Amino acid sequence: MSDFVAEVQRLRERYPQGRSAIMGALRMAQERHGGWLPPEALREVADAMDLAPAQIQAVATFYDMYNLEPIGRHIVEVCTNLSCALVGAKQVVEAFEEQLGISPGETSDDGEVTLRLIECAGGCGYAPVVVVDNRYREPVKPEDVPAIVEELRG
């Protein structure tokens, strides 16, 4: 049994019904595949879960945090929902666009950084909120952006 299958197996045993482990299995598979879920990752999850690939795909396509396309080594996510929008999220997005030379949804040519817009991240009181590689930076002003990009590229 591969490490991955064993790990998924352990997770399945923690739930009254093993199917509940599907989200955790997808997350683990994504981590093993460089931050996204190529078709073979979905097959691996299907095998480890004893489910059909279509059942895995149905779940993987539903949730925003499963990446079904390759992403950069780093990911910068900017919240543009109401509270962040009201205090200048757009200017923060623009600063990242300028520093990275890409638009939201794109990855820099060197494959280093993906820029993305997100819905409310639950940091509205510390807006504008930027999430870099799952870590919250709050608040971020446009003038903070060059240093963040430098750090990622450094």
Added chain:
Amino acid sequence: MAELTVLTGADERDLTRLDEYQAVGGYGALEKARAMPPEAVIEQINEAALRGRGGAGFPMGRKLSLVPPPDKRPGPAYVVANADESEPGAFKDREIMRRVPHRFVEGCLIAAHAIQAVEVFIYIRGEYLAEFLVLQAAIEEARLAGLLGDVEVLVHRGAGAYICGEESALLESLEGYRGQPRPRPPFPPVAGLYMQPTLINNVQTLASVPAIIELGVERYKELGVESAPGTVVYSLSGNVNRPGNYELPLGATLRELIFGCGHGVADGRGLKAIIPGGSSVPVFTPDQLDVALDFDAVQAAGSYLGSAAVIVVDDRACMVQLALRAEKFYMHESCGKCTPCREGTRWLVQLLEKIEAGEGTQADLDLVVGVCDRIEGKSLCALGDFAVWCVGSYVEKFRDEFQAHIDLGRCPYGGESSIEGVSAPSDQHTHTAMAEVPA
């Protein structure tokens, strides 16, 4: 300073640590509750009239009483904590989990005792990684100290979907399916997780339970208002000088929160609108500053307390743009299960885009209202209602501004609105494939 019941002690001590939490009496309520028969615990929560903090304000005691006792149920019962917090404007559960994780865990354990469950699932939104780690550490500490007893507490991470905050969608997601709401009845206390009796409550609701047991019903009821005792952590954000979470007794007014705690509107601007309960609820105007922030008072004034997330909007924001940004969120988050919400949100976005661009006609504005009517109350879950309460109320309260876009053939802010051109992540993943509405 009024007495707190949720974040109590967190300013003075590092309550993420078990020893510190126990030093202020932590887990004392659990001990007390476990010495009581389960029905007596339910009775206390009932008498304290604790209302759910997740949005609907449903009495927790009623939910507890609806869970059949062990001899009347076919299998196990479960406690599920809703830590999916994704309502735009809300960030209170995050603070509770970060700062008083043990109080939340203690509340879960008391609830488990009350319904005689031995399994607790905490569904936390996937983005809350730091909070997940704090919570895991707290649970581990409690386990090592023998506080969990025979109860298993499992933290389940979500993966990015607002709809999974809706309780039946959350249960679907937790079972390993797409997070789409279930038709009800049956309600979760009867048939919830794995179709077993399930108590599902918000993080803050559960974190409020220890204070009830600790202080006793009478003292607890001295806080807040008759119809909603206790305190609430209000999330204050938007154009305000001091945004943040503020725990106050229920019934504090918007004025106290925004001007007292929040030090008023930022940059010396004028107040234009207030969203009292997260982006989903109908908007208030400045003449409603004296509305008390409790469930019934806010409802009597035409909105909902929701998740007690107050968003302050100053006079620089164009309301059509705000409506458009809000609606894009609901379009993005619609799970696609039912037609009015799936197609209607898309339709509203297209109409609002047209109006904002100055290309809207009178008929388009009427159609916005018409589409709202055709979604509200006709969708499977409340997300459909949320998607129209915001837009519908903006049109109702700020009709002049919508009208001006049509009369002038452009946005009256002429590019100077504070939220001009803000984009939404709608170009990425949506939960469902949607057809273009013909122009």
